[in-house]
Amino acid sequence: MITIIFNLLAELIQLYYYVVMLACLFSFLLGFGILDPRNQIVWNISNFLFRMTEPVLRPIRNIMPNIGNIDLSPLVLLLLLQYVLMPVMSKIYGMLMVGIA
Numbered sequence: 001m002i003t004i005i006f007n008l009l010a011e012l013i014q015l016y017y018y019v020v021m022l023a024c025l026f027s028f029l030l031g032f033g034i035l036d037p038r039n040q041i042v043w044n045i046s047n048f049l050f051r052m053t054e055p056v057l058r059p060i061r062n063i064m065p066n067i068g069n070i071d072l073s074p075l076v077l078l079l080l081l082q083y084v085l086m087p088v089m090s091k092i093y094g095m096l097m098v099g100i101a
Contacts, residue, residue, distance in 0.1 A: 006093045010086070016052075017081050023049040024074045053077075 003100070026049055029035045035042045060073040 002093070002096055006089060009089060013085060013089075015082055017078060019049065019052050020074055020077055020081075046093045 025048055026035070028038055030042075030046065036048065037043055056077060057073045060076050061071070064073060064076065
């Protein structure tokens with residue numbers, strides 16, 4: 001049962017990783033004028049991605065200093081997901097499976 005829960009959490013984190021990457025790509029495409037935000041489908045996708053990523057990115061933006069008009073908060077979030085959260089989860093999973101307190 002523990003294995004199923006940790007596998008599900010790992011898959012959800014990986015899915016969120018892809019959502020953040022897609023939000024970054026969408027932001028670039030909107031910024032360079034490739035996608036038209038007045039299109040209803042584009043607006044709905046953009047709104048969904050904004051609602052999924054903004055609650056996590058806002059605290060990171062508040063902590064980070066301003067670097068011109070470059071937003072590095074998605075990069076920080078992706079690095080945290082990949083190099084902090086996933087190793088911590090695997091360490092907790094290993095401790096639970098072996099029984100180390």
